[in-house]
Amino acid sequence: MLPAIVLPFHDPQAVMLPYLWQLDPWLKHSFTTAYLGLSHPTQLQQPEAVARLRSDPFYRLTFNPPGSQPGEHYRAVYQSAVDGSPPGQRLHLCDLDRLAFALLTGYRQAYLDDLAWVNAQTQPVLFQRTPAAWATYPDNYCTIEGLVTRVGELLFNQTYDFAWSYLVLQAADLAGILPQLNSRDFGVLIEMLLLLRTRLITRPVDWLVWEDPFILGRDADELRIERNHSQAETLKRLRGLLPFFRHFLEKEPLLMTDLVWEKDAHKNDSDG
Secondary structure, three states: OOOEEEEEEOOOOOOOHHHHHHHHHHHHHHOOOEEEEEOHHHHHHOHHHHHHHHOOOOEEEEEOOOOOOHHHHHHHHHHHHHHHOOOOOEEEEEOHHHHHHHHOOOOHHHHHHHHHHHOOOOOOEEEEEOHHHHOOOOHHHHHHHHHHHHHHHHHHOOOOOOOOOEEEEEHHHHHHHHHHOOOOOOHHHHHHHHHHHHHOEEEEEHHHOOOHHHHHOOOHHHHHHHHHOOHHHHHHHHHHHOHHHHHHHHHOHHHOOOOOOHHHHHHHHHHO
């Protein structure tokens, strides 16, 4: 059985829509269905594209209401994929910009090789960035996401790309964790990994390099310097990633304990 692809889709300015049309034949060759979760601004500002997608049975659309947040968009389109897929079908949860970059650059064959490999697996698989891929990102991206990664390494002695952009799992696995997800923000990403962690395979890949310069048609060095010096970009990253820490406390049994005063803890140890 071919897999299905699941894409939260926020594109009111039609930056990504040309890539979607360009990849349409390949998508239909490689997947049974594309589940798209459309943000409300995208629905309002791209009515012709929405009408085109509606008319094509390959695309199954989820329409997010006004005021809904990214985490709610993820959960809604994931529920649509679970409802429409057999339990054993593999689902590719990813972002279209990552897919476009991998397929339309020199990383195409590496991605296709990984696609063939991952579709033969039964456990959940997280594609994550290699050190070489990380080296292409602005420093503020690396520093802020690195804080969350480091906590995972301290807890689990394992590196996890908690702010992930490409996860593959069976529909039954996604159905099993969906009721436990409650984030309205991007914290839904770490919630999912913490719930899947004990069965998760991680696969570092070079094709997850920084995709923005390609997508935006910008010089990579120039854009990296711009983002490094942008306070707005740094604040955006912090707003997105700081909520992740809450989920370590709420979802990780190692941390779901009451704090005690250090001297009291030592006293209790000696009493035993």
